[in-house]
Amino acid sequence: MESAYHKEIITGKKSVCEIEAGDHIYCKRRGGLYDHHGIYVGENMVIHLAGKAKKLQLYSCQECRNKGFINGEIAKICLDCFLAGKKLRVYAYGVSYFQHKTRKNGTCCIRSARPCHQVIAAAVHLLEHGGFGSYNLLANNCEDFAVYCKTGFAESKQIIGHIKRLTFIFPIVGAVATLPLAAAYTVAKGITATRRDHSPT
Numbered sequence: 001m002e003s004a005y006h007k008e009i010i011t012g013k014k015s016v017c018e019i020e021a022g023d024h025i026y027c028k029r030r031g032g033l034y035d036h037h038g039i040y041v042g043e044n045m046v047i048h049l050a051g052k053a054k055k056l057q058l059y060s061c062q063e064c065r066n067k068g069f070i071n072g073e074i075a076k077i078c079l080d081c082f083l084a085g086k087k088l089r090v091y092a093y094g095v096s097y098f099q100h101k102t103r104k105n106g107t108c109c110i111r112s113a114r115p116c117h118q119v120i121a122a123a124v125h126l127l128e129h130g131g132f133g134s135y136n137l138l139a140n141n142c143e144d145f146a147v148y149c150k151t152g153f154a155e156s157k158q159i160i161g162h163i164k165r166l167t168f169i170f171p172i173v174g175a176v177a178t179l180p181l182a183a184a185y186t187v188a189k190g191i192t193a194t195r196r197d198h199s200p201t
């Protein structure tokens with residue numbers, strides 16, 4: 001039987017004051033073109049794979065200056081800077097196969113999440129010691145990072161969702177245009193998974 005808390009997680013309807021340390025949170029970026037993901041680690045801070053563009057750049061707010069930290073492409077920033085005014089959403093774990101198929105790609109996962117303290121420990125470990133590899137939109141993105149912290153497996157679905165939508169809107173042109181993208185995604189995923197398997201944990 002689903003608890004009220006579990007139901008909130010499933011629907012992604014939690015407010016800023018209700019999220020708990022260890023939650024995988026995300027918000028829209030660039031008008032909904034893509035979502036940005038991170039792990040809420042408590043004390044109003046989020047650890048996320050920021051990518052090369054954000055390298056060596058820490059937000060200038062007081063909270064980030066006091067409690068923020070950057071190591072390569074992984075950063076700990078405050079929740080306000082992470083959300084940048086966008087609505088907070090919570091990624092759902094342990095959803096049914098039916099829910100996974102009917103929800104938007106990149107919002108939920110069939111796998112169960114680890115206990116919160118393990119999720120936080122994984123995010124902090126990657127922040128302090130690295131080992132997740134460089135940001136790659138197709139194969140090693142912010143969603144991969146958050147799912148990896150939550151489950152021990154890296155998998156992002158929002159790119160697959162974009163490919164599906166393109167193919168649906170432009171059946172022929174989309175199929176031709178997205179085939180190389182899908183192939184690149186598969187190859188890049190394999191390379192990244194191999195690299196991560198051999199990196200220190």
Ligand SMILES: [Zn+2]
Nearest residue numbers: 061064078081
């Ligand atoms: Zn900040």
